[in-house]
Every structure is written in structure tokens, then in C-alpha cells.
Amino acid sequence: MGNRFPLFPVEASTVAPSVDHLLFYLLGVSIFFTVLIFSAIFYFAIKYRRRSETELPPEIHGSTKLEIAWSIIPFGLAMVMFAWGAKVYFEIERPPDDALDVYVVAKQWMWKLQHKEGQREINELHIPLGRAVKLTMTSLDVIHSFYVPDFRTKQDVLPGRYTTTWFKPTRVGKYHLFCAEYCGTKHSGMIGWVYVMEPQDYQAWLSGGAGGGSLAENGQKLFQELACDNCHHMDGHGRCPSLQGVYGSKVLLTNGQTVVADDAYVRESILQPNAKVVSGYQSIMPTFQGLVTEEGVLQLIEYIKSLKTQPGAAPAAAPARGGVQPPAGGAAAQR
Amino acid sequence: MITAALEEREHYLNASYGLKSWLLTKDHKRIALLYLGTITLFFALGGLFATMIRIELLTPQPDLVSSETYNKLFTMHGVIMVFLFLVPSIPATLGNFFLPIMIGAKDLAFPKLNLLSWYLLVAGGLCTLGAMFAGGVDTGWTFYTPYSSTYSNTYVIATALGIFIAGFSSILTGLNFIVTVHRMRAPGMTWFRLPLFVWSNYATSLIMVLGTPVLAVTILLVGCERLFHIGIFDPALGGDPVLFQHMFWFYSHPAVYIMVLPGMGVVSELVATFSRKRVFGYGFVAFSSVAIAVLGFLVWGHHLFVSGQSVYAGMVFSFLSYFVAVPSAIKVFNWTATLYKGSISYDTPMLYAFGFIGLFTMGGLTGLFLAALGIDVHVTDTYFVVAHFHYIMVGGTLMAYLGGMHYWWPKMTGRMYPEGWAKLSALVVFLGFNLTFFPQFVLGYLGMPRRYHVYPPEFQVLHVMSTAGASVLAVGYLMPLVYFLWSLRYGKLAPANPWGATGLEWQTSSPPPTHNFEEPPVVTHEAYDFAALLEEAQVG
Amino acid sequence: MASANPLALREQFDTAAQQKDASVLAMWIFLVTEIMFFGGLFLAYTAYRSFYPEVFGAASRTLSATIGAVNTAVLLTSSYTMVLAVRAAQKGSRKALIWFLILTMIFGTVFLGVKAYEWHEKFVEHHVPGPSFHLEGEPLQGQAQLFFSLYFAMTGLHALHMVVGMGIMTVMTWRAWLGRFNADYYTPIDVAGLYWHFVDVIWIFLFPLLYLIDRHVPK
Known part of the structure; x- marks a missing residue:
């Protein structure tokens, strides 16, 4: 610059x-x-310099x-x-609640970013001015760190786990994106730019050359391709729990504990389905480790998220025998 | 004539001759010299790598070396400087030589173990250097998993083995020092008559003994992970790569105090001797060493503020980190207060002590920036951190080490170094150091990440300043090497007590006899009792 | 180590009491370093067991508590004979000292033999971490493997300490045979005993953590 x-x-x-x-x-x-x-030091060194070889300064032991x-x-x-x-x-x-979601997958030595609307970028991130942006990040290999000095934010990106960070840009411009955690040979090449745009420019950028549908749509496609819908029926009568309204709700597990169905839980349930099984169901789901990429997992999460709010979808009726509780209010129906 | 007189008196250097008399020696003074030679070589090697790094960073683009080589350079620089130079530096040379003499002992409690420690350092060093010549290692001295355990294609295991072995050298030295201080003090040498150098080495030994084994087992697990894929740090098997960071920093943060505490001890001696005054607040300075050693074990998590550890863990570690600031501040204030109404001379060791206090103050204060959660998020893993720890390690420890070397050189060798050259070198080191590392604070806040081979062009001016400073610094380090060697043959003969210092080491001849004292000393004075010293001199 | 005259004071010491105090203190400090060394493994164990309590429970149930208990008894007995050896040394009874040292070594050997049998079993059952690892009926193979990784690391390191201990006992027996110890000088036996008991205590922690964590849940 x-x-x-x-x-x-x-x-x-x-x-x-x-x-x-x-x-x-x-x-x-x-x-x-x-x-x-x-x-x-200077003052004492000069004022109290040694004046004769035999001089003996006064004894001072200290002062509590x-x-x-x-x-x-x-x-x-x-x-x-x-x-x-x-x-x-x-x-x-x-991060504030109204933040724009962006998903980041880091690997040696590049940043892959996906917008909710479907835009994908490599080593570049376009965001609108004045809007909080929340990044959900994971790594395919070693630990990386997402660092934008001019935003004063930095967050390590770990393999096998999601970490998040957020920022709300206040100046239009082009800013350095660095990987700050040493990640191997081309560590210093794992850099990019963050472009902060006026909201209308951002809209124009979004609509230009998107293609391929939104993240949730891709997720839905993947959901069908992987035949998840064979078991996960939306009406809750499948062999597996309905995913309608699951995201963000509390889930009762077979071991009696409850977990919140957040990004980390959904990811784990896809890759290690037997780690936390929903109460009332058998652990029959196979692992999708190796069958679905980290980006795919993020698309599936975005799809499952969309099931909560999708208009026209079946209402979040209490599942027949599931441990899935709607976020609030509906909990009574469960017991 | 004078030389002949020196040759006549038997001392530890001329008590026996031949390579065997050195390689199988049990004399702590000779072992200290073996260490001195060894770590000087390691320092030269680490410095050479630093030089190549600085030259490479003159321009934003790669010119001197490839990224692969660059990564190996900074890794080897870190590994050698930390594990093979800084950790053994002051304790294994000056500590080994003077700790037994200062407490009036004939030797350390376990002389053979002491020799074994040196051999272990050499073995560990050879293993690490072997890995280097075989092709090097590129993980950074921090060995973060899963890069080190799974992804790096370099000689991680050999290097780790070297550090593992060198670690046992450190453990055994610490053990030897602790037992020696507990059991070998001369009659009348009570705990509160111990010179502060002994206190600080004692505190250092506590950390060596408690911390180093954790590093050893951590390295062992990385090795197992690499060899057998056991999954401890591999997320694919349910392992947690961040667990490594916790275990690593549980040792490596206290290790920072292993490196700096002995330097603080040296500076306490220098400030007292060259002000001719007892160190202000002796008890506080002594206990602050132990406090630093203990608190140092509670703050490792401040290296993990952006690693994904919980916000609350971050807060606890930030809070505890500020507690370490207090004993460090106590030391700085007490050294400064010691100067008040002193009789201050400007001999070279004192110049280094002044340099230490100034640079350690800056290094310590910038540590407060890193402990502040909100700022750390921005500056961690940038040049700000690099500058901070070089202020502590190089501005602090190395200044103290050089100060101590000048101070005790007459005692160790029986020769005086050339004072004029030495003063010049102290000045050159101070200026060169600041020019090298101060710009790195600015670079760090600007966002320059550490371990970057290529960097954005707007950072170049500051990098050029840093490299210019490094060349000045290199000259500053070469000068003592040359005139110390020169003095061995041509230096003036040293009297027993050239500085008018208290302390038992100045009451024996220069160089001392094999068993340190002609007759066993009995201590009747407090430490740093200059009045008694002058009185005795007048009576004698 | 063996100087010509064991009663002779090494030159850096002033008195025999000082020499003995120094040796015993050194061993205690060494044992502290050992605790920190094993501590790293205990930390890893604690972390992963709290992450995956059920998998660790299931994996632990494949170990035989009976064999573990028998081995614990064997090791405790060896500590007892070690105490008797130190007692014999104190009394200056050379013959008893040698016999108790040999007994200690025999129990140590039995312990290692049983351990070797258990490890062999793991190989046969594919419970050794690696490509062929398989724990029947456990959906989370990776996490189960973690348990066995820690099992092998901890018991392996413990066994290594046992082997070193056996080496020390052999040297002690030989020196006792040569008549190097008497009622006034038996510091090496004392110090070796401290080490042996330490290794025993480590096992006292390993046994419940590895064998017994999930026994109370009937499944």
C-alpha cells in the first residue's frame, strides 16, 4: 500500500x-x-562514583x-x-449474534474461505464495511493461525476442531492476512488479503460469479448424495433422529447427558457418529470420516442450521421417541 | 620472573597435564572450563545461523536460501541457543566454577556426576549436530504438534533425542547444586550469608529438577508418536495437539527463568562489588529468586491465549503472570537502590551490569504487554515476542554472562583482560543489541509474524536496521573472544582480589588450588561485608 | 563407583555423616524428578480419560484385574523383602542382606515375567496401537487406541525402571558378597531401597488407573 x-x-x-x-x-x-x-542509574553512577581506592560507603541494609x-x-x-x-x-x-458467517478451512499452505451465499475464495476474503463477521475455522493438517494485524485479531486454527474469531471492519481497504502459527515450508507464503468493501459493492461482488448455489443448498445436495435422508427422516419416524430444528437445541444422549447441538457436535456426529448417540436411538450410523471433506462438513452444518428456520418445512413437532428438544418452550412436550 | 613465580605455585590448572587429566577430571573448576569451551562453540554455531537469518531478511524476497533452509536455520538457531547454550551457560560454567568456592566447599557433592553431566551435554549436542549435518530439522525450537509429530519430513527424532540427553545434563547439574548448597557449606556459612549468586543458582536448580523431566517425557511422547503413531497428539485418533503445548510450556516457560535467574545472580554480585556495598534488601532479592522459580510454574498457559483454550483459562493465566512481575521488579529496584550512596567504579563488569539492568527492565516491561490478554492476541507469534525474549535472553542473560566472565576471568585464569578493549566491547554490545532488537518491537506491533522467510515490502526498512545492528553485535561478541584468548598469554597477572570484592572466591589465590582453599575457610561475616574486608586489609 | 575402600570418605566431604546425608538427599531429589517425569504421562492420561471416559472404561475392562492384582502383591512383597535387606544391612548381617536382595530380585523378575505375559496377550488380541489395532465392540477405535498407547507408555516406562532397579540390585548383591557393607556403612543399600520403593509406589498408582477404573459399573 x-x-x-x-x-x-x-x-x-x-x-x-x-x-x-x-x-x-x-x-x-x-x-x-x-x-x-x-x-x-546514570545519576547514581555519576554522583557516587568512586573517588578513592580506600573509600568505604555507608552501610545500608535495606528498607522494608x-x-x-x-x-x-x-x-x-x-x-x-x-x-x-x-x-x-x-x-x-x-462474536455478536448478528454476525455474518464465513467458514474457513486452512491447509498447508492456503486459506479456503466459503461464504454462506456460496462464494468460495482462496487466500482472499471480501467482507462488507460495518458488519460483524464471524469465522468458523478448522485445519486439514497442522495448526495454522488466522491473523489480520490491522484488525488486531488472531486465532489459531486447529485440526479436528472448530475455533472461531470475529471482527467488524471500520475502514474500507485491503488488509494483510497472515498465517501466524508456523506450519511448515511455505509458512510465509500462506498469506492473503482481506478486502473491506462498501456494503453495495459487497452486494455486487456477491451477486457476481457466485454460481453453484448457497452453502446450505450444497449441503442439502450432499445430504442426499450421501444418502443421509435414508435414515434421517424429517418427520422423525426414521431410524435416526429428525434433524429438523436440532441445531442450537439441547440434545439428550444415551448416557443421560445433554449437549448443545452446535457446530462441534454436528461435526463430531458426522465423523464419529458413535461418540454421542441421541437417547432412544441405536448407534447404527456409519462414520463419514474420509467420505466427506471438511468443506463438505461445513456445508452440511449450514444445511442443518437452515432446517431450523426454513419456511414451509414441517413444524418442529416433538419427535416420536427422540431425545431432541427444541431450544425452548417445546421442552415440556418431551417429558 | 613473575611468570616463573606463577609456575612454581601449584593450582588447578597446572596440577596435572595432558588430555586425560582434563577429560577424566573430577575438579569442578576444570569441568567448568570444559563447559566453557563447549558452550562457546555452540554459541558460535547458533550465532552463525542467526547471522544467516539476518542476512536473508535484508530483503523481502528470498535470496540467500530457500524457504526449507530458512526454516531449518531458525530452528537450529533456537534449539542450539536455548538448549545447548542458554540453559547451561551461566550455571554450568560460572556456577560450576564458583558455587562450591563461594560456599567454602572443596568441590560439588558429586564430582563424577558433574563430569557425567558435561558428557551428557556433549552427547546431546553431538546428537543434535548430527541431525543437523544429516539434513537438519524444521519444526521450530518449540516442536509444535502435529507438525513435528506427523508432517515434518526432517530429522525430528534425532534432534529431540539430543535435547532429551542434554536435558539429563541439566537435571543432574541441578541435583548436584541443590545437594551441594544443602550439605557442603563451610562452617559459619548460614543460608542468609550465602552470596546472591548462590541463591539464584539454587532457585535455578529447583526449576531444572522439577521442570526438565516434563520436557523429557513430552519429547519422548513426540518421538513415540512419530515412530509408532500412537495418537497422543493426533486429532485423527482423538488426540489433542494442544496438550503438547501445555506440556511443552510447563517446562519451557520456567526454562526462561533457568536462563535468566543465574544472570540475575551475577548482576547482584557485580552491583555489590563495584558499588562496594551490600545489595540493598538482601533478603528480598534472595527470596525473589525462589518466588520467581515457584511462580514460573504457574503461568505456562500465557503462551496459549490464541490456541483455543477457554477464555477463563486465559484469564487465570494472565492474572498469575502478573504475579511474576513483582519479584522481578523487586530485583531491579533493589539493584538500583544499591547504587545509592555507593562507591561506584566503572570497571567492565559493572558496565555489563548496567546494561543488564536497563535491558532486563525493557524486556520485563514488554513482558507485561504479552501478559495483557487483549494485546497478546495481536502480538503473539509476531516479532514483538521475538524482540521481547531476546531482550531477556540476550540483553539480560548474555550481558550478565559476559559481565560475569569479565568479573571472574582473573580468578579463573590468573590473568587480567585488557580493560580498554573490554569497555569498548561492552559499549558495542549494548548499542548493537538495541539496534538489532528495538526495531523488532515496532515490526511486531505492525504485524510481522515470526518465522517468516518472505515478508511484505513495507517492513523492509526496519529489517535492514535490525540486520545492521546484528553486524555491530557480532563485532561486540568477537572482541571478548579475541582479547580473552590474548590475555591467557599476555594478560597482566591477576592478584587474588583485583576488585576489592567480598566473597570466599576472592580469599583464595588466583587461580585457586585444586581443592579451592589452602585451609578450610570459616565464615564469620555477613555477605558483602566491605567494612570487615577493608579492616582486615588494614590489619593484614 | 566401587572405590578400593568403601569406608574411605570421598575427598570432597568432611565427615561420613555429611557424605551419607548428601547421598540420601540426592536420591530424594532424583525421585522428585522421576515423579515429574511420570507426571507428564499421568497428565496425558487424566486429560484423555476425562475426554473419553466411556472408551477408557471399556478398554480398561479388557485388562485382567486378577493378573494385575497378583502382580501388585508380588511387587509389594518385593518391597517388603527390600526393607528386610536394609534392616539386615543395618545390623551388619551380610548373609541375610545377600539373601533378601536375591529374594527382592526374584520377586522383581516374577513381576516382569507376568508383565511380559500380559503384553504378549495384547499382541495376540491386537490391542497394540498400530495399523492392526482392533478393540472388539468399540466404535471409537482411535480413542481406544489412545488408552492402550498410554497403557504401554506407562507400564513400559515402569518396567524400564524395574529393569534398572534389577541392575542396581545385582550390583548391590555383588558388593555385599564382597563384604563392602557393614553396620556403619550401608548408604548404597539405603539409597537403592528408596529407589525400589519409589518404583513400587508408581505401580500402586498405575494399577487402579489402568485396571480398575470401570469395575464398579456392571455391564
């Missing part, structure tokens, strides 16, 4: 100013103490008052750092 010799990164997300303000506080404290120590003072004061300042840092951390870690 324009600046050939930047000394400070631009602030391009809502959390960036929060992080920078905390930085300024820390810089202030640090500069104060650095100057204090350096000048004390001073020790307490220079323990308590730094500790107090440090506790401010801790509390402030934790507050900013919560801001960074907690």
Missing part, C-alpha cells in the same frame, strides 16, 4: 482502537519505569517500607493491565 515505512498499524476494526488504547497505557507505564531506572512500596505500586499497575486486558479479550473473543 501507499506507506513504504509504516511505524504503526492502521485501525481497521472495532476492537483495534480498544487494543491500541490499552497499548498506550502500557507504553506510558513502561516508558515511565524505563526512564526512572535509566536516569537513576521501600520494598513494600515498590512491590505494591507495580502490582497495582499490573492489575489494571490485567483487568483492562481481560476486558478487551472478552470483546475479541465474543
